[in-house]
Amino acid sequence: MxxxxxxxxxxxxxxxxxxxxxxxxxxxxxxxxxxxxxxxxxxxxxxxxxxxxxxxxxxxxxxxxxxxxxxxxxxxxxxxxxxxxxxxxxxxxxxxxxxxxxxxxxxxxxxxxxxxxxxxxxxxxxxxxxxxxxxxxxxxxxxxxxxxxxxxxxxxxxxxxCAVLTGYGAVHHSARVLPGETVAVFGAGGVGLAALQAARIAGASTIVAVDVSPAKEELARAAGATEYVVASAEPAQTAREIRALTGKQGVDVAVECVGRAVTIRTAWESTRRGGRTTVVGIGGKDQQVTFNALELFHWGRTLSGCVYGNSDPAKDLPVLADHVRAGRLxxxxxxxxxxxxxxxxxxxxxxxxxxxxxxxxxx
Missing domain, CATH: 3.90.180.10 (Medium-chain alcohol dehydrogenases, catalytic domain)
Known part of the structure; x- marks a missing residue:
């Protein structure tokens, strides 16, 4: 048939x-x-x-x-x-x-x-x-x-x-967000919205959603964002706006869910000295991200990739189901x-x- x-x-x-x-x-x-x-x-x-x-x-x-x-x-x-x-x-x-x-x-x-x-x-x-x-x-x-x-x-x-395992895992397994930390999530699509909910579940204090579309603010705030930044055509301006929301220090954790070089670079610049940037988005080979040796030393940030939220679906699925049944997810x-x-x-x-x-x- x-x-x-x-x-x-x-x-x-x-x-x-x-x-x-x-x-x-x-x-x-x-x-x-x-x-x-x-x-x-x-x-x-x-x-x-x-x-x-x-x-x-x-x-x-x-x-x-x-x-x-x-x-x-x-x-x-x-x-x-x-x-x-x-x-x-x-x-x-x-x-x-x-x-x-x-x-x-x-x-x-x-x-x-x-x-x-x-x-x-x-x-x-x-x-x-x-x-x-x-x-x-x-x-x-x-x-x-x-x-x-x-x-x-x-x-x-x-x-x-996919979306929930990836977004939740990026926050809990890869970035390992701790209660009270500040988080920025770049991209308010399905994975980004899941990451916002995961940041809220983790107990993050300030949760910044970043997207090029103003129309996504309502979705992002419903998912847990406490702040919303419309990404500027100038990446440095977007990073400054995010840093301004955290006493000019930058967020503890940035989660990039877009997969574009400019967004990855902006996420990196939005984190504090010693902060963590997790790249979830899948970009093409033409998306080249550059850093100079001095800034890598000075800022002491961590940049990491993330595949499938670094999740073990067999183990994580029951955990996610518990969050859904309890109304947290x-x-x-x-x-x-x-x-x-x-x-x-x-x-x-x-x-x-x-x-x-x-x-x-x-x-």
Missing amino acids: AVRAAVLPAIGAPLEITGIELPDPGPGRVRVRLAAAGVCHSDLSLSDGTMRVPVPAVLGHEGAGTVVSVGEGVEHLAPGDQVVLNWAPSCGSCHTCSLGEVWLCANALGGAAEVYARTTDGRDLHPGLNVAAFAEETVVPASCALPLPDGIPLTDAALLG DLTALVTDRIGLEDIPAAFDDMLAGRGGRAVVTF
């Missing part, structure tokens, strides 16, 4: 809404009927070639749904189970996994190179970032399907698969639009224009 999917036929080409045929799940695999999928900026980066993906492909790596069937050897899941899709499952045996850094697993994205389905006209398809969530149903390795904790609606749970506040499968191209346009937080496809 064919299901509908949004297919990327070639890098830079428009998405095609078409029928695809999925195989029965083989050994160690499960078939999942999607309830919802988040539209993440990483999907846009895959479609335009910023990040590599074999094509044709079904994108979408942030999803939740119900198990339809399981293949031989799958014991932790059964038909009817509700699951969150994990696009970066750790192998447990590579060097970084042995160090406990499962978010850097060398084999996590191996499944993206495989053919997992075909279009109804016979073209082989690859699963973008392993899970191919821009479809009514998908077939994934069982390690890509995590049981959804009780009390979380499926249509909101999709955000736990509001998943609905991250959703700006509920759309259909055919509306994903328009959602890509919105991201390019810097509008909104997170569109969620519901099936």
